[in-house]
Amino acid sequence: MAAFSAGAYDHAFDIDGGGAGSGMAAFSAGAYDHAFDIDGGGAGSVETGTASAGLEISVVSPLVFSSASGSISWAPSVAVGAADVSARLAGSLKISAAEDAARVATLTLIPASAADLEGYEGQTVTIDVTLFRPGQTASFRLFTGSVERSEFALAERLVTLSCRDGWQERPAACASAAEVEALLGGLATVSGKLLPWSNAKPDPAAYFSGLLETIPGATAIDSGGVWQVVPWTIGAPAATFSAAEVFDGSVDIITAARADVPAAVRATLAVRGHRLHSAEVDVDWTAVDYSRYIIDGLPTLPRATVLGALNGIDGWEVRGDPVIVAPTPGSYGPIQGAYYVVSAEHAPSICQSFTATLYRRWYQEIEIVHAITIDLGGASSRDDSINAAVSSDFDASAWESAARATAVSEIYAANDPHPPTGTPTGYEGLPEPWPPTNGAVDHLGNISAPELQAAVSQVVARAMRRAAAGQRRRSVRFARPLDPRWEVGAVLAIDAGGVAATGQVSEIEHELDIDSGALASTFTLAVPAGNGAVTGYTATAGTPANTVTHALTAPDLGNWVGASYDTLPDPDEDAVQGFLCNVDPLSDNYDDEAPAYVTQFRIVMPDIAAPLRDPLTVESPITATVTIASGNLEIAF
Amino acid sequence: MALSFFFHTDAALTTPVVARLPFVQAVADPVPADRVLYFGSPRSGRICQAASDPGVDPVTIAIADANSGSGSPTGDVRLALTSGGLDTAVGGDPLTLPETIAGGVAGAVAVHVRVLDSTHASGVNRDLTLVTNTLREVNA
Numbered sequence: 197m198a199a200f201s202a203g204a205y206d207h208a209f210d211i212d213g214g215g216a217g218s219g220m221a222a223f224s225a226g227a228y229d230h231a232f233d234i235d236g237g238g239a240g241s242v243e244t245g246t247a248s249a250g251l252e253i254s255v256v257s258p259l260v261f262s263s264a265s266g267s268i269s270w271a272p273s274v275a276v277g278a279a280d281v282s283a284r285l286a287g288s289l290k291i292s293a294a295e296d297a298a299r300v301a302t303l304t305l306i307p308a309s310a311a312d313l314e315g316y317e318g319q320t321v322t323i324d325v326t327l328f329r330p331g332q333t334a335s336f337r338l339f340t341g342s343v344e345r346s347e348f349a350l351a352e353r354l355v356t357l358s359c360r361d362g363w364q365e366r367p368a369a370c371a372s373a374a375e376v377e378a379l380l381g382g383l384a385t386v387s388g389k390l391l392p393w394s395n396a397k398p399d400p401a402a403y404f405s406g407l408l409e410t411i412p413g414a415t416a417i418d419s420g421g422v423w424q425v426v427p428w429t430i431g432a433p434a435a436t437f438s439a440a441e442v443f444d445g446s447v448d449i450i451t452a453a454r455a456d457v458p459a460a461v462r463a464t465l466a467v468r469g470h471r472l473h474s475a476e477v478d479v480d481w482t483a484v485d486y487s488r489y490i491i492d493g494l495p496t497l498p499r500a501t502v503l504g505a506l507n508g509i510d511g512w513e514v515r516g517d518p519v520i521v522a523p524t525p526g527s528y529g530p531i532q533g534a535y536y537v538v539s540a541e542h543a544p545s546i547c548q549s550f551t552a553t554l555y556r557r558w559y560q561e562i563e564i565v566h567a568i569t570i571d572l573g574g575a576s577s578r579d580d581s582i583n584a585a586v587s588s589d590f591d592a593s594a595w596e597s598a599a600r601a602t603a604v605s606e607i608y609a610a611n612d613p614h615p616p617t618g619t620p621t622g623y624e625g626l627p628e629p630w631p632p633t634n635g636a637v638d639h640l641g642n643i644s645a646p647e648l649q650a651a652v653s654q655v656v657a658r659a660m661r662r663a664a665a666g667q668r669r670r671s672v673r674f675a676r677p678l679d680p681r682w683e684v685g686a687v688l689a690i691d692a693g694g695v696a697a698t699g700q701v702s703e704i705e706h707e708l709d710i711d712s713g714a715l716a717s718t719f720t721l722a723v724p725a726g727n728g729a730v731t732g733y734t735a736t737a738g739t740p741a742n743t744v745t746h747a748l749t750a751p752d753l754g755n756w757v758g759a760s761y762d763t764l765p766d767p768d769e770d771a772v773q774g775f776l777c778n779v780d781p782l783s784d785n786y787d788d789e790a791p792a793y794v795t796q797f798r799i800v801m802p803d804i805a806a807p808l809r810d811p812l813t814v815e816s817p818i819t820a821t822v823t824i825a826s827g828n829l830e831i832a833f
Numbered sequence: 834m835a836l837s838f839f840f841h842t843d844a845a846l847t848t849p850v851v852a853r854l855p856f857v858q859a860v861a862d863p864v865p866a867d868r869v870l871y872f873g874s875p876r877s878g879r880i881c882q883a884a885s886d887p888g889v890d891p892v893t894i895a896i897a898d899a900n901s902g903s904g905s906p907t908g909d910v911r912l913a914l915t916s917g918g919l920d921t922a923v924g925g926d927p928l929t930l931p932e933t934i935a936g937g938v939a940g941a942v943a944v945h946v947r948v949l950d951s952t953h954a955s956g957v958n959r960d961l962t963l964v965t966n967t968l969r970e971v972n973a
């Protein structure tokens with residue numbers, strides 16, 4: 197650029213920038229010192245006075261930044277603490293700012309005394325510059341922060357101050373989750389499950405860092421010390437600079453590294469919960485004809501044996517009460533001159549037949565992986581990934597083993613003053629949730645649907661930011677005469693030297709050379725190859741299909757008579773179910789060489805297949821859209 | 834010992850306003866420039882009230898013009914307690930805060946400031962200052 201060579205600049209040390217208003221009584225040393233004197237003054241002291249804050253209204257003509265021929269002069273104004281050190285500046289003064297980073301400044305000055313060297317650290321620093329062009333004056337603040345470190349060069353008698361703003365301190369000073377979230381301007385995607393805030397052990401800095409990874413934008417503190425949240429949105433440029441307005445040879449194009457733009461970003465949220473199953477099986481049994489009691493001397497089946505058998509099946513419970521039918525008292529026969537007699541006293545203790553429903557509840561550990569792959573089309577063959585997991589705290593073991601509470605009063609035989617309401621289901625007292633009969637339900641315990649949605653959204657938000665940040669590595673950098681009008685996030689354009697680009701300011705560096713008078717601003721524009729005007733996302737968690745149905749085979753409960761000539765020599769043991777007994781040794785059918793059974797009522801319930809018991813992983817696609825604000829970059833040779 | 838109640842640039846009261854607050858306005862067709870200041874004290878357990886009648890008279894913030902007739906007129910500055918209030922605030926009017934302002938971050942009062950230049954004259958105007966009425970600071 198010819199019109200604005202470094203030599204065209206003049207400089208001065210006019211602190212007040214043209215002489216307007218030299219008084220800054222509001223910022224006396226006393227006012228400043230006491231503002232930081234947290235504990236000073238003693239408890240209970242009564243203080244009176246006023247507080248004030250001065251305003252500086254710079255009415256700027258764009259002519260100040262004109263690249264037309266002419267001259268411009270400038271004057272820095274630097275305050276360290278309450279001291280104006282503008283007249284002691286030497287060397288160069290550099291200020292740089294970037295997204296999600298502290299604004300830093302370095303300046304060199306001639307200390308007034310050795311005592312000054314001890315007092316720089318921690319002092320508040322403001323750096324202003326006033327630009328003069330014939331008939332025009334403009335004043336801008338370039339930096340607000342504090343001295344981080346001082347370095348004194350004895351030979352030159354110069355001290356270099358390294359300063360930064362409070363970008364790290366602001367989040368750390370937050371006392372609640374809401375304050376941290378407010379710092380992100382409502383752009384953060386909050387998930388209490390993935391990134392919880394602890395009131396007991398608050399860690400605002402970590403909470404801020406976590407949320408920062410979800411916002412479609414960036415943060416920075418501007419030159420005036422004001423916290424800013426910058427959405428990654430690239431609209432119409434606020435200014436377009438031609439070749440005459442940028443320094444010759446200052447335009448650089450930086451492409452994103454392959455590592456920054458992977459082929460895809462895969463975001464997954466693993467939700468660990470339980471699939472709760474419920475299955476029912478109806479069983480029934482009927483006694484042999486009464487003639488067998490006479491001919492073979494078979495025993496009757498005691499009611500207590502049936503109840504014991506039904507209630508003793510491992511993992512299975514009886515739904516409601518089994519229906520046990522007792523024989524009708526009376527004499528049956530004769531057969532071969534003998535009778536089978538059932539007395540009225542014994543009949544209730546004998547089971548002639550029964551029907552019952554057995555049920556089982558069991559759980560299966562399930563991991564539902566909500567996933568989405570965001571194609572970036574990067575040159576790298578690598579897929580980037582964002583992974584997170586959340587687990588249910590549901591006590592599935594207790595749920596599975598909980599016994600059904602009786603629906604019948606244990607106190608009253610009749611006229612229960614507190615009878616059960618509604619139609620008994622046989623499942624009374626079982627803890628929730630209740631899976632559908634012969635089905636299953638996926639239960640996530642303490643993870644509610646909104647919480648799941650929030651967690652999915654946060655994972656997608658992180659992927660969105662990762663993708664957008666990678667794309668924003670493609671950038672255009674250029675330098676021009678000091679231009680403090682633009683902050684991080686401003687949308688600018690350049691059309692110079694065969695490069696036409698529109699992008700969002702991601703980095704700024706101002707350099708003011710006290711010795712030579714040169715001053716320049718270097719801007720880095722992010723020009724992502726995106727797919728929209730704004731950066732954002734939508735995400736909806738899918739619900740994995742659960743089509744589990746159980747159709748367990750009911751055991752065939754029969755009557756198995758041993759020690760008989762009719763006894764099978766080697767039956768399938770799994771089929772030997774029901775009432776197992778033997779003929780009387782005095783019976784004509786008694787065979788002492790035939791297998792004899794242990795008298796019992798045997799029930800073997802069907803197994804639960806391994807795929808319905810073993811830990812299960814199910815993938816559920818996330819319905820999502822991700823947009824990345826697109827810049828523009830055209831290169832012509 | 835002076836007041837610990839002061840203007841800050843952040844709600845956490847970590848950055849007191851120690852230099853003039855800059856506002857940039859275009860000469861032609863300026864648009865309003867808004868900023869938020871936080872008036873409060875980092876010292877929990879302290880309160881401030883109007884010295885004229887503590888607890889009865891409100892704390893107020895006025896716009897003082899050190900050089901009336903030149904620079905920016907007070908009417909170029911609006912004050913409000915909310916962002917939306919700036920639209921209806923009258924330029925140059927003082928802002929009324931509560932009668933008692935508690936120290937600590939939770940007690941800080943947001944003061945919204947809007948500047949809209951009416952001079953349309955290139956220059957840097959440093960004649961305006963936000964200033965409270967005389968305050969009395971004591972333990973809560």
